[in-house]
Amino acid sequence: MPNYRANILCCAGTGCTASNSALIYDEFKTVLEKYELQNEVNVVKTGCFGLCQKGPIVAIYPDNVFYNHVKVEDVERIVSEHLYKGRVVEDLQLSDEDLETKEKILDINKIKFYEKQERIALRNCGKINPEDIGEYIAMDGYEALGKVLTSMTRQEVIDEMKASGLRGRGGAGFPTGVKWQFEADQPGDEKYIICNADEGDPGAFMDRSLLEGDPHAIIEGMTIMAYAVGAHLGYIYIRAEYPIAVNRLQIAIEQAHEYGLLGKNIFNSGFDFDLEIRLGAGAFVCGEETALIASIEGKRGMPTPKPPFPAVSGVWGKPTSINNVETIANVAQIINKGADWYASIGTEKSKGTKVFALGGKIKNTGLVEVPMGTTLREIIYEIGGGCPDNKAFKAVQTGGPSGGCLTENELDTPIDYDNLVAAGSMMGSGGMIVLDEDNCMVDVAKFYMEFICDESCGKCSPCRIGTKRLLEMLTKITEGEGTMEMLDEMEELCHEIKDTALCGLGQTAPNPILSTLNSFRDEYIAHIVDKKCPAGVCKSLLEYHIDPEKCKKCSMCARNCPVSCIDGVPGKEPYVIDTEKCIKCGTCLTSCNFGAVERI
Amino acid sequence: MKSLEDLKKMREEALKKVEMREGGKDYRVVVGMATCGIAAGARPVLNKLVEETAEKNYNCVVTQTGCIGMCVYEPIVEIYDKDENHTTYVHVDPEKAAKILEEHVGKGHILEEYTVEAARKGEGNN
Numbered sequence: 001m002p003n004y005r006a007n008i009l010c011c012a013g014t015g016c017t018a019s020n021s022a023l024i025y026d027e028f029k030t031v032l033e034k035y036e037l038q039n040e041v042n043v044v045k046t047g048c049f050g051l052c053q054k055g056p057i058v059a060i061y062p063d064n065v066f067y068n069h070v071k072v073e074d075v076e077r078i079v080s081e082h083l084y085k086g087r088v089v090e091d092l093q094l095s096d097e098d099l100e101t102k103e104k105i106l107d108i109n110k111i112k113f114y115e116k117q118e119r120i121a122l123r124n125c126g127k128i129n130p131e132d133i134g135e136y137i138a139m140d141g142y143e144a145l146g147k148v149l150t151s152m153t154r155q156e157v158i159d160e161m162k163a164s165g166l167r168g169r170g171g172a173g174f175p176t177g178v179k180w181q182f183e184a185d186q187p188g189d190e191k192y193i194i195c196n197a198d199e200g201d202p203g204a205f206m207d208r209s210l211l212e213g214d215p216h217a218i219i220e221g222m223t224i225m226a227y228a229v230g231a232h233l234g235y236i237y238i239r240a241e242y243p244i245a246v247n248r249l250q251i252a253i254e255q256a257h258e259y260g261l262l263g264k265n266i267f268n269s270g271f272d273f274d275l276e277i278r279l280g281a282g283a284f285v286c287g288e289e290t291a292l293i294a295s296i297e298g299k300r301g302m303p304t305p306k307p308p309f310p311a312v313s314g315v316w317g318k319p320t321s322i323n324n325v326e327t328i329a330n331v332a333q334i335i336n337k338g339a340d341w342y343a344s345i346g347t348e349k350s351k352g353t354k355v356f357a358l359g360g361k362i363k364n365t366g367l368v369e370v371p372m373g374t375t376l377r378e379i380i381y382e383i384g385g386g387c388p389d390n391k392a393f394k395a396v397q398t399g400g401p402s403g404g405c406l407t408e409n410e411l412d413t414p415i416d417y418d419n420l421v422a423a424g425s426m427m428g429s430g431g432m433i434v435l436d437e438d439n440c441m442v443d444v445a446k447f448y449m450e451f452i453c454d455e456s457c458g459k460c461s462p463c464r465i466g467t468k469r470l471l472e473m474l475t476k477i478t479e480g481e482g483t484m485e486m487l488d489e490m491e492e493l494c495h496e497i498k499d500t501a502l503c504g505l506g507q508t509a510p511n512p513i514l515s516t517l518n519s520f521r522d523e524y525i526a527h528i529v530d531k532k533c534p535a536g537v538c539k540s541l542l543e544y545h546i547d548p549e550k551c552k553k554c555s556m557c558a559r560n561c562p563v564s565c566i567d568g569v570p571g572k573e574p575y576v577i578d579t580e581k582c583i584k585c586g587t588c589l590t591s592c593n594f595g596a597v598e599r600i
Numbered sequence: 601m602k603s604l605e606d607l608k609k610m611r612e613e614a615l616k617k618v619e620m621r622e623g624g625k626d627y628r629v630v631v632g633m634a635t636c637g638i639a640a641g642a643r644p645v646l647n648k649l650v651e652e653t654a655e656k657n658y659n660c661v662v663t664q665t666g667c668i669g670m671c672v673y674e675p676i677v678e679i680y681d682k683d684e685n686h687t688t689y690v691h692v693d694p695e696k697a698a699k700i701l702e703e704h705v706g707k708g709h710i711l712e713e714y715t716v717e718a719a720r721k722g723e724g725n726n
Contacts, residue, residue: 003654005646005662062661086633086664138614146604260601268602
């Protein structure tokens with residue numbers, strides 16, 4: 001094996017792959033050969049660095065230089081300048097600006113995006129090659145599994161999990177150790193475990209990035225979990241829409257077999273464990289554990305009432321524990337560093353860290369991991385960089401279709417499971433969508449309700465019919481046909497659905513409506529009473545006009561109008577929009593150079 | 601793999617490959633790799649440094665930089681300690697490079713005779 005003097009790490013997460021990082025990797029290989037550096041410099045595909053906004057990202061070690069927005073044509077410059085001559089290519093370098101001194105910050109650890117983060121679950125993402133088990137082992141991988149199998153009893157493992165305070169990262173926050181105990185206490189030899197990688201919340205990509213960046217951490221965590229509960233077969237239920245993650249998992253499972261870390265008699269302990277991948281077909285409801293189990297069994301993915309809980313009667317009618325990807329990613333770390341270490345991070349009732357997928361109207365879109373107890377303000381402003389284009393922050397949506405919107409007033413709430421529920425939202429799996437002044441809150445509620453209507457499995461009527469009625473009322477409001485009575489009706493229906501729906505999907509489906517009704521009732525009223533959309537989003541309530549005083553009669557708007565509804569005479573008559581024909585696409589507004597088009 | 605020992609052995613092997621991505625070493629060995637350095641033979645020096653470091657587990661990272669500014673003394677190797685004190689070795693060849701690593705990084709002795717100060721003094725005497 002040649003001893004490389006430098007490593008080039010190319011992000012091969014889904015985000016960067018979408019912006020051509022695979023071609024960049026190939027180009028590095030080609031150009032390194034051209035410069036005869038292929039035996040000195042190694043190119044590695046790695047997982048998500050988290051700063052997807054700046055992707056594709058390329059890191060060069062040991063120099064610790066990060067390049068952002070790298071294009072294929074930049075590769076030659078990086079090789080010839082940085083790797084051949086040792087000069088950093090400054091214009092491509094990822095940097096931040098010190099707000100006070102205006103000095104450029106180039107040290108990756110001091111860049112605001114990373115400074116506030118504490119990466120436990122994501123520790124290897126962007127650092128190792130996920131397709132090489134050796135690199136995972138170099139980072140203390142499989143150490144925890146070895147320790148568990150050679151020196152701990154099953155109960156000791158469960159006790160360690162309980163003491164760590166780890167709670168389910170899928171959103172509900174059930175204590176992981178307690179869940180394992182339930183299954184371990186069940187009689188019988190045939191037991192199963194499942195890793196729930198059916199990540200479905202709009203805007204959430206934490207689990208995908210973990211699986212893509214550090215698949216062995218999931219395999220190790222699951223094997224420890226299986227030992228603790230007494231299972232010998234585990235399923236990873238992952239959606240087929242995650243091809244990169246599925247591929248890396250398959251490679252990782254094969255390698256673990258080769259090294260004897262999966263299969264019979266692991267670490268000579270007599271413990272056998274194997275893993276199988278099950279692909280989901282993209283139904284949101286299959287993230288619900290009973291529906292997920294049905295899907296694994298080859299049945300239609302629909303939930304069943306609980307009890308019986310899966311810990312008693314799960315897959316194939318046998319005791320089963322289901323944990324989320326991120327929960328499992330923490331397991332080996334807790335065993336290695338101890339429950340006390342883990343419990344020292346976070347708040348009183350929520351321990352450790354949480355990974356969030358930061359999206360929407362935010363400068364630094366990406367993946368962040370912060371200790372529990374970090375405030376929303378720190379995440380949105382210090383790590384995320386605030387809303388772009390100096391727009392005013394309006395709300396942040398957490399918890400996906402089951403969650404709610406939090407406003408300016410709640411920004412200083414330390415994030416944990418209980419605080420977010422108290423504030424009217426929920427932790428959820430970690431999607432965090434920032435909304436600014438240009439977002440209409442009624443439209444946001446409608447978006448989630450459309451999602452739920454699509455994804456409702458139809459088994460129970462509160463969810464199937466109730467959410468449909470909610471969507472109809474929301475649609476009327478956004479079209480200016482709402483009444484004030486509708487608000488009360490909606491609220492009542494919301495509570496009925498919450499009380500009567502069969503599974504978590506239906507029970508939490510009304511949350512986006514309830515939380516926006518609570519915090520942004522004035523916006524609903526503006527739609528209903530004034531027939532206006534304050535954010536200018538709901539098309540039916542908008543009108544476009546041209547100010548004849550400001551119009552320069554240049555005809556630009558008329559030439560760009562896709563439905564030819566603007567009339568005038570170039571240079572002579574000011575232009576006028578026929579509001580009857582207008583489809584409110586806004587093209588005239590953006591094409592006018594003189595600010596003569598107004599949206600009312 | 602059947603024991604913790606096996607795992608440990610494998611980890612040590614694998615570590616060599618990735619550990620240069622981690623900081624926290626006692627020394628940073630920097631090679632001037634501008635045109636002048638490369639022309640004077642810095643590349644074999646750099647490669648020798650990397651090889652030796654991996655083989656003998658020296659507590660340092662080897663990296664490269666641009667023109668250090670004293671082209672006449674190339675190839676130049678600078679060694680920084682944790683407090684950023686640095687020693688500049690000049691006219692380094694692969695053989696000297698190995699010796700520098702062994703003495704300076706391995707034992708903490710500065711090899712005075714290869715430093716830029718010694719080279720300058722020598723010129724003064726001539």
